[in-house]
Structures are given as C-alpha cells and as structure tokens.
Amino acid sequence: MANLVLASGSRHRAMVLENAGLTFAQIPSELDERAVEAPLAQANVLPEDRAEILAEAKAIDVAERHSGHLVIGCDQILSLDEKVLHKVNTMEQAQARLLDLQGRTHMLHSGIVLVRDGETLWRHVAPCAMTMRVMDPGFIGRHLADVGEAAFSSVGAYQIEGRGAQLFEKIEGDLFSIIGMPLLPLLDELRRLEVIDG
Amino acid sequence: MANLVLASGSRHRAMVLENAGLTFAQIPSELDERAVEAPLAQANVLPEDRAEILAEAKAIDVAERHSGHLVIGCDQILSLDEKVLHKVNTMEQAQARLLDLQGRTHMLHSGIVLVRDGETLWRHVAPCAMTMRVMDPGFIGRHLADVGEAAFSSVGAYQIEGRGAQLFEKIEGDLFSIIGMPLLPLLDELRRLEVIDG
Numbered sequence: 193m194a195n196l197v198l199a200s201g202s203r204h205r206a207m208v209l210e211n212a213g214l215t216f217a218q219i220p221s222e223l224d225e226r227a228v229e230a231p232l233a234q235a236n237v238l239p240e241d242r243a244e245i246l247a248e249a250k251a252i253d254v255a256e257r258h259s260g261h262l263v264i265g266c267d268q269i270l271s272l273d274e275k276v277l278h279k280v281n282t283m284e285q286a287q288a289r290l291l292d293l294q295g296r297t298h299m300l301h302s303g304i305v306l307v308r309d310g311e312t313l314w315r316h317v318a319p320c321a322m323t324m325r326v327m328d329p330g331f332i333g334r335h336l337a338d339v340g341e342a343a344f345s346s347v348g349a350y351q352i353e354g355r356g357a358q359l360f361e362k363i364e365g366d367l368f369s370i371i372g373m374p375l376l377p378l379l380d381e382l383r384r385l386e387v388i389d390g
Numbered sequence: 391m392a393n394l395v396l397a398s399g400s401r402h403r404a405m406v407l408e409n410a411g412l413t414f415a416q417i418p419s420e421l422d423e424r425a426v427e428a429p430l431a432q433a434n435v436l437p438e439d440r441a442e443i444l445a446e447a448k449a450i451d452v453a454e455r456h457s458g459h460l461v462i463g464c465d466q467i468l469s470l471d472e473k474v475l476h477k478v479n480t481m482e483q484a485q486a487r488l489l490d491l492q493g494r495t496h497m498l499h500s501g502i503v504l505v506r507d508g509e510t511l512w513r514h515v516a517p518c519a520m521t522m523r524v525m526d527p528g529f530i531g532r533h534l535a536d537v538g539e540a541a542f543s544s545v546g547a548y549q550i551e552g553r554g555a556q557l558f559e560k561i562e563g564d565l566f567s568i569i570g571m572p573l574l575p576l577l578d579e580l581r582r583l584e585v586i587d588g
Contacts, residue, residue, distance in 0.1 A: 213536065213553040325578075331588060338411065355411040357566070357573055358586075367565035368555070375555055380523075388556075390529060 196387065197263045199254035204353070205266060208373040214388070219258065221250035221265070239271035240317045243303030248315065251307035262313075262387060265305045268372040270347040272298045279347050286336055286349040287329070290359065293348060295326040297362075300348075302369045304378055306385075314381045318374040320365025322348070327359065335359070394585065395461045397452035402551070403464060406571040412586070417456065419448035419463070437469035438515045441501030446513065449505035460511075460585060463503045466570040468545040470496045477545050484534055484547040485527070488557065491546060493524040495560075498546075500567045502576055504583075512579045516572040518563025520546070525557065533557070 198206060201220035209216060228249045232242050244267075251265025270277045272293065280286045299319055306314040327335075335358065336343055343349045350356030352363070352370060368375035383390040396404060399418035407414060426447045430440050442465075449463025468475045470491065478484045497517055504512040525533075533556065534541055541547045548554030550561070550568060566573035581588040 211552050212555045327588075334587060352565075354409050357410045358577055360574055361578070362574065363564060366561060367550075367568055370565055376558055376560065379556055380559070389532060390525075 195261045196382075197254060197258055197261045199250045199263050199265045202266075202372065204371050205373045208368055208371065208375055209264075212375055212379065214382075216264070217261075219254050221253040223250050223253045225250075225267075233276065239269045239274065239276050239299065240301045240303075240319065242276065243267045243269040243301040244305065244315050244317050245303075247303035248305045248307065248312055251305050251312075252310065255307045255309060259309055261308065262385070263307045264378065265303075265307060266372060267303045268347070269301045269303070270298055271301065272296065277347060280344060280349050283336060283343075286343040287332055289349040290324075290327070290332045290336070291329060294324045294332070294359070297321050297323040298348065300365070300370065300372075302372050302374050304374050306378075306381060313385065316374055316377045316381075318366055318369035318377070320363070320370045322352075322360065322365075322370075323362040324359050325361040393459045394580075395452060395456055395459045397448045397461050397463045400464075400570065402569050403571045406566055406569065406573055407462075410573055410577065412580075414462070415459075417452050419451040421448050421451045423448075423465075431474065437467045437472065437474050437497065438499045438501075438517065440474065441465045441467040441499040442503065442513050442515050443501075445501035446503045446505065446510055449503050449510075450508065453505045453507060457507055459506065460583070461505045462576065463501075463505060464570060465501045466545070467499045467501070468496055469499065470494065475545060478542060478547050481534060481541075484541040485530055487547040488522075488525070488530045488534070489527060492522045492530070492557070495519050495521040496546065498563070498568060498570075500570050500572050502572050504576075504579060511583065514572055514575045514579075516564055516567035516575070518561070518568045520550075520558065520563075520568075521560040522557050523559040 196216040198218045199221045246267035247265040251263045255263040302318045304316050382388045394414040396416045397419045444465035445463040449461045453461040500516045580586045
C-alpha cells in the first residue's frame with residue numbers, strides 16, 4: 193500500500209482509512225475548488241455530479257505531482273432542494289445556515305474517485321439524507337456559542353460526530369459516507385485492484 | 391445533567407455521549423447478564439426484545455444503588471437467522487464466528503432504556519442489518535492475526551470502527567446505533583424530559 197495517497201487534508205477522512213488498517217500518505221490537493229466549481233454551478237450540474245467532478249479534480253491535481261501513485265480524491269456536497277450550499281465563515285452565517293436547515297431534510301453527496309497517472313480508475317457517489325429537527329433561534333444561538341468556530345469547518349455548520357448530533361432527528365445513509373469517506377465501496381475497489389488483501 | 395448515569399462500561403458508548411456534549415457518570419452494571427438471559431433464551435424471546443430486557447435489567451441494577459439518578463441502560467444483541475450469538479473467547483471461536491457470518495446478513499439490535507428509582511421511563515430498540523462479504527478461511531486467519539484479542543471485545547468478533555470494516559459489503563442502520571448507542575432517539579427523550587436544552 194506504499195503508493196496510496198489521500199488527496200484531502202481532512203483529519204476525519206484520514207482517521208477512517210487509518211482505523212480500517214490502510215497505509216497511505218496524506219497530500220492535500222492545492223486546487224482552487226471554487227474556480228473548478230464556478231462553471232459547474234453556472235451550468236446547473238447536479239449536486240451528486242459536482243461531488244464526483246470535484247473529487248476527481250483534486251485527485252488529478254495530486255496525481256500529476258506524484259506519478260505512479262494511486263490517489264484517492266474525495267468531496268462532499270450539501271444540497272437543500274437541489275440547491276448547493278457552501279461553507280459558512282462567520283457566526284451570523286452559521287446561524288442563518290442552521291435556521292435554513294432546521295425542520296428540513298438536506299442531502300450530503302460524498303464523491304470518491306481513484307486516479308493514477310492521469311487515468312481515473314474508479315468513481316463513486318454515496319448519498320445521505322440528513323433531517324434536522326425543528327429548532328428555535330434561541331437554541332441555535334446557544335448551540336453555536338458552545339460549538340464555536342468548529343461550526344465553520346463543515347458546509348452544514350455542524351459536525352455530526354460531535355455536538356451537531358443534537359440538531360438531528362433522523363440520519364439515513366452509510367455511517368462512513370456521512371463523514372465524507374465512503375469506505376466500504378473504496379475497500380471493495382482496492383481489493384479488486386489488488387492493492388489490499390482480499 | 392449532573393444526575394445522568396451511563397450503566398455501561400463501554401468506552402465507545404461513553405465517547406458517543408461525550409462527543410454529543412452530555413455530562414454523565416459512567417457506572418457499569420454488576421449484573422450477571424448470562425443469568426438474566428438464560429430464561430429468555432429458554433423461552434425463545436425475540437432478539438430485539440432481549441436487547442431491551444437486558445438494557446433495562448442493567449439500568450435497574452445501577453438505579454437501585456443511585457436513587458434519584460436518571461440511568462441509561464444499553465445492550466446490543468447479534469442475531470443470525472433469529473438465532474442469538476454470544477461473545478467469543480478464543481481465536482478458534484473468533485475464526486469460526488467469522489466463517490459463520492461471512493457472505494450473510496446478521497442483525498445488531500441495540501436496546502436502550504431510561505430508568506429512575508425503579509421506574510422505566512423510556513425504551514427503544516434500533517435494528518441494524520450488517521452484510522459481510524464472502525471471505526475465505528485464509529483471509530479470515532490473517533485478519534484475526536492482525537486484529538488480535540480486540541476481536542473478543544465484540545459479539546461479532548469485529549469492530550466496525552476499526553479493521554472490521556474490511557469484512558463488510560453493506561451496512562444498513564443508524565450510524566450511532568451500529569456502535570450500540572442509539573443517540574438520536576435518546577437525545578429526543580432527554581429533551582422531552584427536559585434533562586437537556588431543546
């Protein structure tokens with residue numbers, strides 16, 4: 193597995209792979225994601241397709257600088273009624289985001305690809321349906337005060353592995369995909385490619 | 391939340407509650423689980439009902455020694471074709487267990503209850519369907535050699551948060567329930583009881 197590379201800086205994603213027993217290097221892509229996404233947004237590309245395209249763009253970016261390596265690219269897109277939402281940067285935006293999401297179901301689309309030397313060997317997108325409970329602005333304000341700037345690290349202004357669980361009524365989807373790393377299909381493909389023991 | 395008690399010694403369960411922001415004491419039950427379960431097994435009580443009854447017995451055991459405390463009891467039962475399986479204690483048994491589970495779907499039933507002063511305030515059981523991929527004895531042997539005695543800590547001889555993920559093809563169920571702590575229904579009930587802010 194010496195040549196496996198994770199093209200993401202996410203600690204959570206790396207932990208999922210590590211826990212599963214994979215050996216890999218973590219080399220985040222230096223891609224300007226917004227520049228890649230702008231034309232996709234303009235062309236109204238579906239959220240699930242955007243997750244796949246962005247995952248691929250990041251993997252290709254890293255693979256170009258590491259020839260012969262098998263590069264895992266990942267991306268997670270949040271959509272609400274087919275509208276794609278992006279990360280928030282301020283407490284005011286986080287409050288507005290949670291007010292927007294509360295009482296409704298949004299989707300998390302987790303894209304994952306495997307790229308080697310400019311060739312995309314495999315693509316996969318996993319959907320998760322996330323239903324927030326009805327919450328009033330007072331609770332949301334107290335919650336964000338507790339969570340602090342960690343709210344900015346995720347597109348939904350929540351971390352489901354942490355206090356963000358308090359916001360949810362129902363979660364439907366694979367446990368690994370929810371945190372942005374569709375592990376089971378990835379392992380399946382790595383076995384098929386004989387990168388790991390089967 | 392000062393009076394909340396988790397009647398389980400499980401590090402994973404405690405971590406789920408801690409991450410969600412709950413404050414609680416962890417006081418494992420001293421119940422002889424097998425003694426409670428023996429008559430249930432003889433009477434062919436359904437796996438999901440056993441999970442609930444055992445969770446309740448553990449909570450009552452701890453609540454008796456801590457009056458006025460709100461006690462969370464948990465239990466997880468694994469069933470294969472309605473047959474209940476128990477923890478393994480040796481590598482040979484772990485190998486036999488994985489050979490039995492491979493290529494099939496087993497169920498994890500996670501029971502959770504809230505008890506205070508001898509009164510059961512709430513009960514819940516969450517089912518998860520776990521499908522292992524087809525594996526040969528050679529792979530299972532190498533896998534168990536890597537995992538070591540950690541295999542004995544779970545009734546399925548696997549830890550899904552660790553290398554156990556390599557054994558699975560498909561996992562269907564709530565991400566928290568799979569690790570034995572149905573967090574979202576618990577939080578819902580704790581809000582209803584006004585133990586936590588809603």
